[in-house]
Amino acid sequence: MNFWHGMTTSWQFWAMLSALAAALTAIFAKLGVKGIPPDVATFIRTLVILAFVSTLLCISGQFALVKSIPRRGVAFLILSGLATGGSWICYFRALDIGKAGQVASIDKLSVVLVAIIAFLFLHERLSLTATIGVALITIGAICVAVAD
Structure with missing residues (x-):
């Protein structure tokens, strides 16, 4: 097994990339939310994520798998999506008011x-x-x- 394969199959690798992306999210969002209502900023961010993940699913051929997800899984993913949406709305409102480092630490x-x-x-x-x-x-x- 080569080094790159070992890294990309490690949960730690993906968790660190997630942390880096989350850090950049806070910085970019703080810069982007200035002068824009937080809910509008959340909407724009959501559209970008929808386009990004849709493209990823198209490229990888995973769109066909969506219809085979069990109902229980769909129900919990819907709840997760609602929680994510609530989190983002609150996060952007907090960023609009507070400092990025402080907001991110509480987050x-x-x-x-x-x-x-x-x-x-x-x-x-x-x-x-x-x-x-x-x-x-x-x-x-x-x-x-x-x-x-």
């Missing part, structure tokens, strides 16, 4: 909330090390958010 409390919700509803357990990490994320996010 990253989603990591903490995922750990709590996954524990309560998915019965996922955290190791002691992971629990300490979640606590540190909480403390770090609050420190960044209240700093001037």
Whole structure:
């Protein structure tokens, strides 16, 4: 197995790219939301994502798979989409008012909330090390958010 294949099949690789993209999202959104109503900015962002993912599905030939998704999966993906939309609307409103670093730090409390919700509803357990990490994320996010 070559290095590139090993990297692209690693969840850590894709998670780091996601973190980089999320960081760029905050910076570009903060620059873009200036003088534009946050809901309009969210709409434009959504159109771009729709076009981007549609193109990806066309190129990869995955559009045909959409009709074979089980109803339960579709239901949860719809709920996820609604949650994403709500998150984006709130995120853009926060960026319109606050500093990008502070908004992003509070947004990253989603990591903490995922750990709590996954524990309560998915019965996922955290190791002691992971629990300490979640606590540190909480403390770090609050420190960044209240700093001037």
